[in-house]
Amino acid sequence: MRAVYRVLAMLVAVGVVVQAAAIAYALFDILHKADDGQVFTKDSDNAGIAVHAVVGEMIVPLICLALLIVSFFAGIPGGVKWAAITFGVMVLQIVLAFVGFPVPILGTLHAINAFALAAVASIAMRQARVAGSPQTSATVAA
């Protein structure tokens, strides 16, 4: 369970990296097509934005949920706490994404909070690693 917890936490952090990459691609793709005289409209398809939506609204939330549930069984000191914090920061991340539509400047908070999500997921990952190391495993198992 500890290993599963660690991998899930890592996947959340990896998800943040994927999201950043997807959105960077989206912007460059739009700019590149603009050079070709294309316009970006409500009809426009953009692979970067599509990936960002699927990963951000479906995949990462499901991983965060799985992390939380695994944390109940993993017996990692602080494991439930950091899984819950990761889940909370993920929810905040989605909220910040959608306040960005009517008020684009608030979208900057979405970018900043992404670092927070990667950070708390990394801390969760570290909790699992520390719990799994020989000097502490004895106390946890007790």
Place this chain on the structure above:
Amino acid sequence: MKRSLKIAIAAGATVAILGPLGYIWQRSLVPTTYDMAEMGYPDYGGGQVAGHVHRGGAGSSGAGSISVAALTGPSTGDPEVAVTLTARKEKSGRYTLNGQTPGPEIRAKKGQLVQVTLVNDNVTDGVTLHWHGVDVPNAEDGVAGVTQDAVQPGHSYVYRFVAQDAGTFWYHSHQVSHEQVKNGLFGAFVVTEPVFSEGIDEVVQVHTYDGRRTINGVAGESPLPARPGQVVRARVINTDAGPLRAWVTGAPYRVVAIDGRDVHGPTDISDKSVTVTAGGRVDLAFTMPSSAAARVDVGAGAAVVAGGTKATNEPTGVVDLLTYGTKDAYGFDPAKANRKFDYRIGRKAGFLDGKPGLWWSINGHLFPDVPMFMVTTGDIVRMTISNSSGEVHPMHLHGHHAVVLSRNGVAATGSPWWFDSLDVGDGETYEIAFVADNPGIWVDHCHNLKHAADGLLAHLAYTDVYTPYKIGDVAGNKPE
């Protein structure tokens, strides 16, 4: 703590989280075949429930005695306008009608009987034709799974209706419409007054293909064959998913019609643009100046141009249709409304047919748990459409024209603003009214067709009407 107790607590917490989620997920699943009129819950808007029988536990509608299939146009009589349109999906992914996109422009005179035969050559998903903005009898409305079955490859379907109102309309597929319309399955439909009018009558049908905004299929500038002194009527049709702005350079212009209804007392406009809602139409009229130089722009470099007029910057001001023109009678009294509905558009976390995400909500619910607005023939209906979803939604009611009473609490003071497609921006609230005078089951949806496919659609249903058609089914009906 004992290990077994720990596991029990962990299991309890898991069930406490996954149990409700699983329940909500399961509830969101939409059957593969269903009666659209049976979905969601009936909303009677404070009016009488009579004439309606509940069927099924969750509440239902459309249990009436009149079949949608019986609500046809004239079944006899020789059509004065007869057209055959053959739909095809090309290798490029484009959809064409008679080999072209946009499809052929169909013109009729007011009062004429129109007959359009739709032939499906090779579109495997099936096709239909919806007469956008034309208040046709319900069976001619062309919505797959609600008013007909999608027309399969090798089959055809005949639409017959009288062109009752002069104005600018368009037609498009209402089967897998978010894909088929975007990729070309549409065309212009114009109904003119029977008397001959002088001047230039030009359809300016705007569509963005693969990132290029076009007018009548041509990207960039197209010629406008107008001479000095001629009156030009530019019928701007927005077939895209988002609003566009149109404006005239070289002469003052008037907005003479919106969504196929004349504007009363239009006044000259200079240095302002007019918003054309997705799916909406705006007719612009102007007199060609003696220099013979004028142009109509629709943004993104697309324009019709006379006399080599150079492009100018888009005007910063926008005509407010709430105050444009002069007052006139509505022909009914909205104060006597006997049905009052809310159509609140929001965004909500949840599952749409099992898919997690933030989806469009109607009155706080996700599709299919959305209201079925129930009316009876002759009702006066008021509806308050509000939007707090963060994005604009071009709301389109089939089969009826409604009039704008107010926006954000400010009463309309201009010409009666009749519409079938209304841009409801984020944070806006529109109060509208209409007379329920066209029995049937009518979609009331967002014309950003991807939004409709993602659940931003409801229906207006007459209590005595039911539909024999089903979403899904052997025809594979998938209207959005």
